[in-house]
Amino acid sequence: MMSVRHLGFVLLVCFPGALHAQSAAQLCRAPNLAGGYFVPQQEMFSHKTNLTYACDTGRQPAVEGWWATSTCDNGTWSHTPQCISENACIPPTIPNGKYTESSDGWYGNGTVIRISCDEAYEHKDHDATGKCVNGTWSSLPVCEKSMSACSEPPKVPHAVITGLGYQELFAVDSEVQYECEDGYTKKNITCLSGTWTEGPVCVRGRGPGTDLGGSAVGGTSGGHTSSAGGRRPGSGHGGTGTTSAGSGTRPVGGGSSTSSGSNEEEIQNAPIKSCGIRPSISNGDIVETREMFLKYACNRYYKYVGPKTVVCHSDGTWSDLPICRATYCSVDRRQYPQLHPDGLKYVEDGEKVSMACVDNWKTDHFSEVRCNDGIIRLRECCSWLTAMFNACSDTLMKRRMFTD
The missing domain is CATH 2.10.70 (Complement Module; domain 1)
Incomplete structure (x- = not known):
């Protein structure tokens, strides 16, 4: 009998961590759940015990669902069981976005939150806020892949x-x-x-x-x-768009500049340093430089038109340059009385966006703005509900923004 006790003492001395591990996990006290009830009903809960709770009429758990489960994790509940007003909102899930979280774990009726999109994502329709309305989030923003990502x-x-x-x-x-x-x-x-x-x-x-x-x-x-750059239209980056003298209509990529039936001398390509200053294009940039050619790309809101590469000819002239053609409409909201004056807004060709109106601009009235083939169209201000039934009046204004 003495030898058995002695062996137990030796095991505790040699392996004190085993005893500590068993006693380290702390118990959880029963939560103070105002306006609700939980099971099992007891004062203390052991580590990893699940507690299920629900709320009285007019209240709801501070997590998804009309009932909820919390787990005792070493003296702390996995989420603090609490019952909140049924008009309050629980934290929303915004894929690829984030916002300032409430210290209470929930948001009162009428609370407005602002969402920031992660890198490489942007707000769809430029909507960045959500509002808690009677227990539901209205018009939560969507973070979608950025066009420039x-x-x-x-x-x-x-x-x-x-x-x-x-x-x-x-x-x-x-x-x-x-x-x-x-x-x-x-x-x-x-x-x-x-x-x-x-x-x-x-x-x-x-x-x-x-x-x-x-x-x-x-x-x-x-x-x-x-195209490249991600800059706003009209930035002018990329120079004046002029070419070196003599570029003419020579072919890209070398070979002969002769036309059918011509005996004109063949012009070979040369290293680009032979042509001196590299030509620039309006609303575009050089994005790649090699020994024998240049590559260009256009800024955002411009379409790349022309040869993929630009080469230097042995006579010191450049081959044909590409151009960057505008593919956008600009809306200066200060010029349109029905729109909230938030400044200049760019709309890509083929895009349709919603813009807030002066009347009731903090609620749900908006104007649909469309850009098609350089022509911008604004519809009358109306509510989201009216728009759902296609009951908004037709185009109020039509204006040509650019020409090819």
């Missing part, structure tokens, strides 16, 4: 992306770095309004000093393929 960077054989965990979406101007498996070649690529600039070409077994640049991969997996 890029999907995952293109896969490059024999290369990895360093210093960054995997993600499916990248905000505009995000930059990632490729490193080839030989360890010698590194290259950064950038997200430019939905499209990645080109990545490297990694060839196994090549040593230092080898030119591994190229365009066999990259720039093809960027999701939305609109």
